[in-house]
């Protein structure tokens with residue numbers, strides 16, 4: 461199944477689908493003569509929920525003159541998305557998809573014993589900063605939210621406060637913010653909690669808090685519990701604070717983490733998560749300090765100190781606030797590998813075995829989410845993808861994960877937590893005695909020669925290129941099996957089949 465689903469993913473990874481703007485009330489949907497929900501199908505493909513897209517594809521485009529493409533908002537200014545071609549390809553490739561082994565799966569899990577209807581939560585940020593936003597998110601299907609960090613000191617924000625690095629398709633690859641904490645008073649936020657608790661009794665409300673001293677941590681935790689929070693999350697990691705003993709400076713000090721976790725625990729009987737910073741070499745000693753202070757789990761990662769770029773015309777770093785900028789927190793898909801590394805470190809530490817891990821950092825699709833689960837996250841949190849695409853991404857996250865589990869025959873998402881954790885080993889334990897040679901699939905190869913260029917200048921000069929046939933040829937005795945050629949191939953035309961024991 462894995463091979464097939466990967467193959468299917470590959471067909472769409474960099475495809476036309478990424479040009480879709482995922483419009484509000486998609487004009488392509490309304491004009492389909494066969495009433496297909498085209499916008500939703502494209503959205504499912506965009507978020508790698510291929511099975512969901514296939515299941516929804518109830519139109520036959522063979523003889524259609526594609527009014528959907530004429531309706532595409534891009535048709536006036538540039539080429540419309542080639543919707544017909546995409547849908548025909550989906551139909552053609554539908555047979556590749558694996559079939560379901562079981563027909564019911566259970567996505568419910570828990571966070572330190574508090575039931576979650578699914579593992580997906582909003583992470584503490586602007587996406588969960590008001591009653592109305594949380595209400596809409598809960599109604600959309602999110603299992604809960606970590607509310608925008610509550611504090612009792614005033615915030616003084618900049619404008620603008622975000623910048624981004626983009627893919628070719630305009631989507632954010634990485635995102636920088638220089639935003640601080642909630643701009644509501646503690647009392648206003650407590651009223652929001654009370655209302656949410658009453659109206660959404662089954663949703664999990666995580667109160668993210670930050671105090672200026674032990675007393676404040678204790679008081680905030682106590683107030684949040686009284687107002688109906690289900691879990692307390694200590695923000696030990698905001699990179700956008702100025703003062704000592706606030707935000708990230710706490711998360712870089714085991715002593716402060718232990719002290720303020722203990723202070724928080726004094727104020728509440730609820731489970732307490734310590735939200736930790738990646739702006740540190742090793743998170744484990746900090747997590748252990750949180751555990752000593754009484755934390756029940758770790759939330760990670762907060763954002764990474766960054767400068768996303770410098771405007772080469774104005775010569776000011778981004779985002780520019782009246783000609784100046786500051787280092788700010790980086791998030792979004794680009795940080796996922798760094799987040800996964802920290803999750804892996806935490807889940808492989810035996811002394812942290814009894815701690816819940818709430819994983820986050822760059823989750824956009826069900827596949828991203830699954831990777832966090834496989835490495836040990838019992839719950840997941842998301843901000844940047846929601847800022848970009850809205851709460852509706854939950855649909856494809858849930859459906860994609862459910863379909864995966866049905867095809868794998870896994871009935872409970874809990875059975876997936878941490879199953880890949882032990883595959884990450886130390887440098888001494890990795891096998892270094894075999895070479896996995898690349899094998900070219902000449903039918904898939906389009907003769908671009910990029911494998912040759914990379915191998916010549918960045919590899920071991922182990923590929924020859926026949927300019928007549930425009931096909932690569934492996935020079936086996938030079939190849940070290942590094943797989944750079946495979947990674948640069950846009951056609952997935954390089955497989956790994958031949959394995960030999962090292963010479």
Ligand SMILES: Cc1cc2nc3c(=O)[nH]c(=O)nc-3n(C[C@H](O)[C@H](O)[C@H](O)COP(=O)(O)O)c2cc1C
Pocket residue numbers: 583584585586608609635637639640641642668695698735761762763790791792793795820821822823841842843844845
């Ligand atoms: C605009 C913005 C505001 C944020 N505000 C907070 C906050 O108030 N408290 C907090 O703990 N984390 C905050 N974060 C960090 C997120 O909760 C999350 O840890 C981080 O963005 C990584 O997840 P993501 O890649 O899904 O965004 C903020 C992130 C962004 C982008």
